[in-house]
Amino acid sequence: MAAITAGLVKELRDKTGAGMMDCKTALTETNGDIEAAIDWLRKKGLAKAAKKAGRTAAEGLVAVESSGHYAVAVEVNAETDFVARNVDFQAFVRETAKIGLNTDGTVEAIADAHFPGASVTVKERLASLIATIGENMNLRRSVKLSVEKGVIASYVHGAVADGMGRIGVLVALESAGDVEKLSVLGRQIAMHVAALSPVALDASEVPAETIAREKAILLEKHQGKPANVQDKIAESGIKTFFKEVTLLEQPFVHDGSKSVSQVLKENEGSVGAPIKIKAFVRFVLGEGIEKEETDFAAEVAAAAGQS
Structure with a gap:
């Protein structure tokens, strides 16, 4: 077997833009053959993905997915809003959220999880998507909520597809009461969270x-x-x-004369049991990402060879 030297790995990295470890694996799999290693990386969707990693990705989609007493919210970023309308990108984001339900909900766990019935991981599928679409993308953040009894309601604002849009909200309601009525109330509170953007559940969490x-x-x-x-x-x-x-103290967006905590208390009678908001999540697409300011006219002029 050919020796896989650091120089050989660097040469492959320079040619493909793939990660160092991916280059080393490719060379190992192809017995040190550079051209075969390039093909190996391309088949895995890893070639050129690394070169795009430095570009700002602040667009994309936020997705929410729920199943019984569990729910997940994820944010997957891309460079332009055009990608959010790409069916392959949407399918990836949707499936990634579903996969998250069977993990602990962390980015690391989801990235390392496998697609159902496939040997490819979320991380590998994303690298392939980067190579295919040609934009930097990343699984930026994720969170998983759970309740023993009750519901986890969701709401997506600015939806471009079912369960995916620019703002995604999850609200976990703990209660032994009527699930259908809890779901209606939960969605109203999720819409409230989307609109009023509380920073914490109550004062103790600020x-x-x-x-x-x-x-x-x-x-x-x-x-x-x-x-x-x-x-x-x-x-x-x-x-x-x-x-x-704070969510519990804010005036309810659907009835400003009452706080959210008062609305919860008032609904306990119809639901048939005490209601407690265990947690909530509000993801806004690109929140906190510094976007690069570009001079489009200058870019066009440069591309045309003008000064």
Whole structure:
């Protein structure tokens, strides 16, 4: 068997843009034959995928999938919104969400999971899709929710296909009550989450740094007043802040005269049991990704050989 040297691996990487370990595997599988290794990588959909990895992927799709007492939300990114309308990309995102139901819901577990009835993993299928479509893509984030009793409701805003769009929400309701009525209520709350974007379920879950930042802003606004007055203003302001950003305290989007916690309590009678929101998830496509600003006219001029 031919020796697989570092120089040989580098040469294959330079020619294909594939990852170092993938190049080493390809050379091992082809007994060090560069051309055969290139074909091997192309068949696996790995050639050129790495070269696209540096490009910003902030478009794509958010998908939600549920089954009984489990549900998963995933975000798969691509470079342009055109890809979101590609049927192969949509099929990949949909299947990836379904596969997530049988994992712990982490990105790593989903990426390493196999497609049903196939030897290919999600990670490998994605690499193949990158090579086929020609854009950088990545499975950016995922989360799995579960309840012992109750339902996990979902809502997708800006849907481009069933269960997939630009905003995906999951709301886990724990209750021993009527599942059908819980599902209706859950969907309403999921729509509320999509619209009002709460940062936490209740005050206890608001990050300490978020509270500190808000308090600093309040104190800055009232500089010059006595310290005890500032403290009272800050304390009152933080309470108001919690009502604005915590799900249970927010005015219900379908009836602003009631908070979400009041709506839950009112529905316990018709559902037939206490209702508790165990958790919620809100994924917004591209949220937090810094998009590169490009000069399209300059790109066209450059492509045409103009200065």
